[in-house]
Amino acid sequence: MSDVELVLRSTRVITPEGTRAASVAVAGGTITAVLPYGAPVPGAARLTDLGDDILLPGLVDTHVHVNDPGRSEWEGFWTATRAAAAGGVTTLVDMPLNSLPPTTTTGHLRTKRQAAAGRTHVDVGFWGGALPGNVEDLRPLHEAGVLGFKAFLSPSGVDEFPHLGQDQLARTLAETAAFDGLLIVHAEDPGRLDAAPRPGGPKYADFLASRPPQAESTAIARLLAQAKRLDARVHILHLSSGDALPLIAQAKSDGVRVTVETCPHYLTLTAEEVPDGASEFKCCPPIREAANRGPLWQALADGVIDCVVTDHSPSTADLKTADFATAWGGISGLQLSLPAVWTEARERGHGLEDVVRWMSTRTAGLAGLDDRKGAIAPGRDADFAVLAPDDTFTVDPAGLQHRNRVTAYAGRTLHGVVKSTWLRGRRIMADGEFTAPQGRLLTRAS
Numbered sequence: 001m002s003d004v005e006l007v008l009r010s011t012r013v014i015t016p017e018g019t020r021a022a023s024v025a026v027a028g029g030t031i032t033a034v035l036p037y038g039a040p041v042p043g044a045a046r047l048t049d050l051g052d053d054i055l056l057p058g059l060v061d062t063h064v065h066v067n068d069p070g071r072s073e074w075e076g077f078w079t080a081t082r083a084a085a086a087g088g089v090t091t092l093v094d095m096p097l098n099s100l101p102p103t104t105t106t107g108h109l110r111t112k113r114q115a116a117a118g119r120t121h122v123d124v125g126f127w128g129g130a131l132p133g134n135v136e137d138l139r140p141l142h143e144a145g146v147l148g149f150k151a152f153l154s155p156s157g158v159d160e161f162p163h164l165g166q167d168q169l170a171r172t173l174a175e176t177a178a179f180d181g182l183l184i185v186h187a188e189d190p191g192r193l194d195a196a197p198r199p200g201g202p203k204y205a206d207f208l209a210s211r212p213p214q215a216e217s218t219a220i221a222r223l224l225a226q227a228k229r230l231d232a233r234v235h236i237l238h239l240s241s242g243d244a245l246p247l248i249a250q251a252k253s254d255g256v257r258v259t260v261e262t263c264p265h266y267l268t269l270t271a272e273e274v275p276d277g278a279s280e281f282k283c284c285p286p287i288r289e290a291a292n293r294g295p296l297w298q299a300l301a302d303g304v305i306d307c308v309v310t311d312h313s314p315s316t317a318d319l320k321t322a323d324f325a326t327a328w329g330g331i332s333g334l335q336l337s338l339p340a341v342w343t344e345a346r347e348r349g350h351g352l353e354d355v356v357r358w359m360s361t362r363t364a365g366l367a368g369l370d371d372r373k374g375a376i377a378p379g380r381d382a383d384f385a386v387l388a389p390d391d392t393f394t395v396d397p398a399g400l401q402h403r404n405r406v407t408a409y410a411g412r413t414l415h416g417v418v419k420s421t422w423l424r425g426r427r428i429m430a431d432g433e434f435t436a437p438q439g440r441l442l443t444r445a446s
Contacts, residue, residue, distance in 0.1 A: 003032075004032060004033075005425065006046055006048065006425050007035075007041050007046070007047045008023070008048050008050060008055055008422075009023045009037065009047060010052070010386075014056040014057070014352060014376065016361075016375050019351075020037075021036075022034050022035060023037060024055065025042075025045070026382040026425040028425075029424030029426075031377060031378055031379065031382050033378055034377065054352060054388075054389055055386055056360070056376070056384065056385050056387060057356060057374055057384065058088060058090025058091065058360065058373070058385050058421065058423070059087070059338060059360050059363075060089070060091040060359070060367065060369065061089045061091070061092045061309050061312070062093040062147075062261075062307075063237065063238070063261065063310060063311045064093065064310060064334060066094045066099070066116075067099050067314070068080075069099055069115040070100025070101065071099060071100060073403070074315045074403065075312075075403050077115065077119040078121075078437070079401060080402070081124065081437070081439055082401040082434055083335040083400065083402045084335070085434060086418065086421070086429055087337055087338055087339075088338045088418040088421050089338075089385075090123060090381075090383035091122060091123040091367075091369065092124055093125040094112070094116075094124055094127065096127050096128055096150050097156055097158055101160070102131075103128050103129050104128065104161075105140075106140050109126060112126060113126070117441065120437055120440075121423075121437045121439055122423060123373075123381075123439045123441075125367060125369065125442040125443070126145075127146060127184065128141035128150070129151075131151075132163075132164060135172055135175050138172070138181065139175070144443070145444050145445060146443075147369075147443075148181060148184055148368075150184050150185075150237075151164050151184070153169065153187055153189065153190070153222075153223070154188040157284070166226075169222075170226055170230070174232070176232055176233070180233065182233045182234070182366075183235070184235040185223055185236060188215040189216075191218070192212060193211065193215050196211065196215070197209045197210055198210060200324075202277035202322045202323060204275075204324060205271075207286060211284060211285050213241035213288070214243070215285070216239070216241045216243070216244050216285055217243050217247065220247055221244075223236070224248070224251040224258060227251075228256045233258075234257065234259075235258070235261070237311070238266070238283075238309075239261065239266070240262070240263075242294075242296055245295055245299050248305075249304045259306045260299075261305065261307045262299075263310060264310060264337045265331045265333060265340075266288070266293070267300075269281065270288075270290040271286070272289060274287065279320045279321060279322065279323075279324055280407060281331070282320075283311065283330055297344075297348055301350070306358075306366070307363045308341055308359050310331070311330075311331065312330075312332060312402075313330025314403065315330060320406055331407075331408055332400075332405075332406055332408075333407065335401055335402065336407065336409050337359070339393075339416035340412075341358075342387075342414075342416040343414045343415045346415060352389060360373070385421050385422075386418070387418055387419065388417045388419055391415070391417040395407065395411060395412050395414060396410075419431065426438060
């Protein structure tokens with residue numbers, strides 16, 4: 001213990017064994033021990049006593065669209081990672097699209113990393129992209145350290161990132177299976193979408209009808225069948241519909257290597273409350289009816305859904321028009337994900353240990369970072385969020401760190417105030433004040 005530099009003490013520390021009063025010892029940016037609450041502090045270490053505020057592992061958000069470079073007026077590494085730090089997120093994984101160029105070759109990955117270097121307040125990893133014409137690029141990207149590959153089964157919304165047809169999906173899965181890579185998939189079926197009513201105008205009900213639950217269920221069924229046939233690892237992104245849950249549960253029972261995420265907006269917002277013209281609520285797949293939320297929460301409790309991530313996908317305010325057909329589809333929620341989920345979770349009888357499992361432990365595992373992230377345990381990075389769980393605040397967009405302060409959570413009162421955020425034993429945010437960027441760029445091997 002002679003090398004311990006820092007001890008964080010709290011009456012409530014969330015560890016893999018449960019919540020308990022403890023002192024967490026840190027040396028060289030790594031957790032070295034989780035000690036009894038009253039353990040002596042080594043002479044050279046500094047003590048930070050957090051009182052009754054809860055010490056939890058920093059969140060790991062594996063679904064963030066930073067859009068940098070190329071569309072950095074939508075978001076950027078500096079602003080996205082400040083928003084992450086403000087919300088207790090200490091690691092995020094950047095999606096390969098909406099930036100220009102998309103992260104679909106090793107050259108494009110270098111461009112992405114150059115754009116991020118020195119500008120990240122938290123640690124950042126990268127997904128690669130799987131397109132119809134880049135199967136030969138997947139293994140080199142894997143070897144260059146991307147954490148997996150993103151694919152769409154329906155149009156992505158940007159021309160430079162086309163979706164995969166079923167034959168292309170099969171070729172991509174065969175390739176990723178060959179090196180045990182992970183394919184993460186936006187699963188909506190284009191045929192079902194084409195057959196649905198066309199959206200148009202300000203009515204949210206019309207937009208909702210244009211993205212029916214059957215589009216998710218059909219695409220997911222086809223994906224699961226391909227993954228089973230090829231013994232490929234797949235992850236279903238942003239599940240919004242409870243209708244697909246029996247398919248997923250059966251596939252997991254059958255040994256298909258599939259994991260699933262949902263998002264705070266599907267768990268906390270409802271179609272019935274979306275005002276007409278309020279396209280800050282637009283995303284694909286859409287926020288569905290209130291009756292859909294219960295099955296999603298139950299699936300989280302049962303382990304059918306593995307984790308919760310934001311799918312933070314901002315744009316400039318002018319693209320959020322009152323016409324749901326033409327408005328950009330994306331929810332900005334990176335800074336608010338922890339309090340949004342915690343507010344609803346506590347009402348449904350879940351504890352913060354559940355939230356940590358869904359938003360830190362399992363997301364770290366999904367990204368292959370669970371040797372260093374996702375838990376307060378010896379050997380892990382000393383990444384923490386300090387939360388006052390019973391304190392409340394009302395969301396004011398002016399207080400957000402996102403580059404464009406448009407959010408579906410505006411005006412909502414949420415439980416859980418993030419008091420401070422720590423990255424490898426250094427406090428990077430406290431009471432809304434930030435240090436200089438100290439984040440690292442992560443690969444599978446670093």
